[in-house]
Amino acid sequence: MPSISKRVLGALALVVALPLAATACGGGGDSGDTIVIGTKFDQPGLGLKNPDGTMSGFDVDVAKYVAQQLGYPEDKIEWKEAPSGQRETLIQNDQVKFIAATYSITDARKEKVDFAGPYLITGQSLLVRSDNTDITGEASLQNNKKLCSVSGSTPAQRIKDKFPGVQLQQYDTYSACIEALKNGAIDAVTTDEVILAGYAAQSPGAFKVVGGTFSEENYGIGLKKGDTELLTQINDALVKMEQDGSWKKAWDENLGPAGIPAPQPPQINQS
Known part of the structure; x- marks a missing residue:
């Protein structure tokens, strides 16, 4: 009988452990959790994975600021590469909590995901x-x-x-x-x-x-469609980032060397 008891105990331990493991990798907001954020890995000045494994760029700094406001310090962020053609899929499949990756807000995309922002207008x-x-x-x-x-x-x-x-x-x-x-x-x-x-x-x-610009692109932060609570939290964070000077600081540090002066931060679409 002892061997049966051990098997039963082992099975019970596994049942208990599985949901705990599942919650540990999500974005629940507890201090022990991590948050998965999508960005580009190959765009200097915006989203770049450096040779030492660190991340840098304006989009990265925006994402870090938002994560901090959501309760996730930088060491709790897990970065996931988000190529242009995969962004909606990554969000819809819950592979990321949100994406900041030169992500233009368009009507077609808004049918699949929600957008906070915009946090930058370019062309x-x-x-x-x-x-x-x-x-x-x-x-x-x-x-x-x-x-x-x-x-x-x-x-x-x-x-x-x-x-x-x-x-x-x-x-x-x-x-x-x-x-x-x-x-x-x-x-x-x-x-x-x-x-x-x-x-x-x-x-x-x-x-x-x-040639100058021949379009207007509004960059937003993409997230799961219908997650109004997260949408409001991200918009609030973006407003704060613009107001406390962190937005301009991120621009100057990442894109200032390219010779582009910081534009006026855009109006955030708060509900």
């Missing part, structure tokens, strides 16, 4: 090699140029809709587009100006941003 632009002289803006793209953007991104969709004469190459990451631009496989990279400026600053003298 689509073009990045070319510094010696390029024939691409000066969006009108230059119609001459059968090879243009690179990221699958699932708003900029890629805009190029398809507005510039059907362009040879659009779609990669999984912007860093792959940058490599293709560097080696001459493509003529230009298109995405939001703030993203392009980060890459230009990372490789001084190699690239230049041209």
